[in-house]
Amino acid sequence: MxxxxxxxxxxxxxxxxxxxxxxxxxxxxxxxxxxxxxxxxxxxxxxxxxxxxxxxxxxxxxxxxxxxxxxxxxxxxxxxxxxxxxxxxxxxxxxxxxxxxxxxxxxxxxxxxxxxxxxxxxxxxxxxxxxxxxxxxxxxxxxxxxxxxxxxxxxxxxxxxxxxxxxxxxxxxxxxxxxxxxxxxxxxxxxxxxxxxxxxxxxxxxxxxxxxxxxxxxxxxxAGFYGHLVPSGVPFKDSGDFVDLSLYYSEHALLFNLENRRFVDETLGDHLTTVALMEQPEARGLLIADGRVYRDWMVPAYVEGAVSVDKFALASRRGGRTGLAESLEELEYLPEDWGYDGPTIRAEIERYNEAAASGTLEPGRALDPAPLLEPPYYVIETIPAITFPxxxxxxxxxxxxxxxxxxxxxxxxxxxxxxxxxxxxxxxxxxxxxxxxxxxxxxxxxxxxxxx
CATH class of the missing domain: 3.50.50.60 (FAD/NAD(P)-binding domain)
Known part of the structure; x- marks a missing residue:
């Protein structure tokens, strides 16, 4: 005007x-x-x-x-x-x-x-x-x-x-x-x-x-958006949760969609995986890490100087869909109401481990192609959260x-x-x-x- x-x-x-x-x-x-x-x-x-x-x-x-x-x-x-x-x-x-x-x-x-x-x-x-x-x-x-x-x-x-x-x-x-x-x-x-x-x-x-x-x-x-993966069913209580609940370690874990398959190179960045998950069925997936990932990446601070938070313990305490499997075989008993097929998830991880050993991963893993061999296995259902477009x-x-x-x-x-x-x-x-x-x-x- x-x-x-x-x-x-x-x-x-x-x-x-x-x-x-x-x-x-x-x-x-x-x-x-x-x-x-x-x-x-x-x-x-x-x-x-x-x-x-x-x-x-x-x-x-x-x-x-x-x-x-x-x-x-x-x-x-x-x-x-x-x-x-x-x-x-x-x-x-x-x-x-x-x-x-x-x-x-x-x-x-x-x-x-x-x-x-x-x-x-x-x-x-x-x-x-x-x-x-x-x-x-x-x-x-x-x-x-x-x-x-x-x-x-x-x-x-x-x-x-x-x-x-x-x-x-x-x-x-x-x-x-x-x-x-x-x-x-x-x-x-x-x-x-x-x-x-x-x-x-x-x-x-x-x-x-x-x-x-x-x-x-x-x-x-x-063009997508900037955000991070967070546990499903766990609402943010305050601004501190924006960091504490973000599953940055996904870069070293495996992410499966509702069709029980990997669909992205997780290692390129949790922020990029977040955009990719938004485009999958129901925009939710199963993030699985082993003992190595838990010890080296899930618990330590994501960047130098930040506070360390046990992401798995926090998600579990706050009522998220989480599970701890003492072996790959135990992954077959995922709750049916989550919508994933446990036996298929187990088989996919075994297939991933074989491909990681032979260097034939698809999708690839550019920055961390290591297999998930060290039990226990930490399971969190995750969804994308947006910071800005x-x-x-x-x-x-x-x-x-x-x-x-x-x-x-x-x-x-x-x-x-x-x-x-x-x-x-x-x-x-x-x-x-x-x-x-x-x-x-x-x-x-x-x-x-x-x-x-």
Whole structure:
């Protein structure tokens, strides 16, 4: 809509940031430090979003590894992420938040542990100390347009008061649409709406709704999502469960679908196996590990410095479908109401062990082709849980939102999980992308000429 300021409560600012999570607060804090006037609008009762539940900034160490791990991601976005990763880490340190020395993440990544709670709170402080505003419990109703450019937004406070915020640039950083079962069904496929939500509940697709209303393009199709396998029938009690209940060790176990067969190379990453399971019958499967996997991978911390959790004991204690078999023969007695055929599962593991010994595995096991020979056998039924989608608002490598013709929409930027294109059935670091493109958005907002 065309905009005219006519109310005493209306605001004018340089940068309006819609969403107070990792990406939005990064953009806001950097812009404030650079001397811009900033207003942050957050729908929740506090800032931080899902970023408060994380703890590591990491990505692929170079372009070659990024291309190997994420071959279908947008080339320009991938390049910007890798090229600007070191600067993002230094930005974190410049705020006074410690980013610890680099360590290995997954089989290919490199990253740094840091206190994400301290970071988002520090970013908020940088905004307010520079004279900016952070409006919580505030819903963004629509973007404001003038002469083909986005010039701010109309928001509604918890009191019911509406106000128009006029801005030279507006950043969409609402965290994605994973909180909306309807949008998950629309963009991720049938059954996706039933997945457990492994993130804050406020990311309901506001950024997507606002962007498409002004002509933004959305994609890519069938790009998947980031998430992890979790025990079936075990609801999350609090945000600590997002990590404690995630079955990261699946990379070393075997996963069978309801047809009693393996269907994916589990070793490539639990996050990728999660997407693959979503596409299997009823989106549930049987995860089986032996004594070696339990000892070496199920109980120890997934990354250095994290708390160790016995995933099997926790799932059992919380009422998940679990079983402990003292031998392969005992796997034949799986409960019938689970829907799997015990004798077939046993035979499939025996067949797998023979193929592992002869090097003829199908599907292959690129990173851990060892057989499961050491009893006992630990069984957990598992389902996929979503953290954020890979489909979203399309941007260029300057964080400018693109229309259906691939042209930047003047005045409109986006960063973080609201955006699409970077990841396509692959993943190498959500916090890294949020901070790199949050900084890119601040840079574009502060540039004398954005090229729009």
């Amino acid at each position: 065309d905009h005219a300021t006519d109310r005493p409560t209306d605001l004018t600012t340089d940068l309006l940031v819609i969403g107070g999570g990792m990406a939005g607060l990064t953009a806001a804090a950097r812009a404030a430090r650079d001397g811009q006037r900033v207003v942050v609008v957050e729908v929740g009762a506090d800032v931080g979003g899902s970023g408060r539940f994380a703890g590591y900034i990491w990505t692929a160490p170079d372009h070659e590894v990024m291309d190997q791990q994420n071959p279908n991601g947008d080339a320009a976005l991938k390049r910007r992420l890798v090229d600007d990763f070191a600067a993002a880490v230094e930005w974190i340190r410049s705020t006074g938040v410690e980013a610890k020395p680099a360590q290995r993440i997954l089989s290919f990544g490199r990253g740094h542990e840091f206190d994400t709670n301290h970071y988002v709170d520090t970013c908020r402080r940088l905004v307010t100390e520079a004279g900016g505003s952070v409006l919580i419990d505030t819903v963004t109703e629509e973007l404001l347009e003038s002469d083909g450019a986005v010039v701010g937004a109309r928001v509604r406070r918890s009191s019911g008061e509406e106000l128009d915020i006029t801005a030279r640039h507006t950043v969409l950083a609402t965290g994605g649409f994973q909180g909306s079962a309807e949008l998950r069904e629309t963009y991720l496929g049938s059954g996706a709406g039933e997945m457990p939500l492994r993130s804050n509940p406020h990311s309901q697709g506001d950024g997507l709704r606002l962007a498409t209303a002004v002509g933004a393009a959305v994609g890519p199709e069938q 890979f489909t979203g608002i399309l941007i260029d490598d300057h964080a400018r939102v693109l229309d259906s013709d691939g042209r930047p929409i003047p005045g409109l930027l986006a960063a973080g999980s609201d955006t699409g294109g970077l990841w396509n059935r692959a993943y190498a670091g959500g916090l890294a992308a949020a901070i790199v493109f949050g900084l890119a958005a601040a840079e574009s907002a502060g540039a004398p000429s954005s090229g729009e």
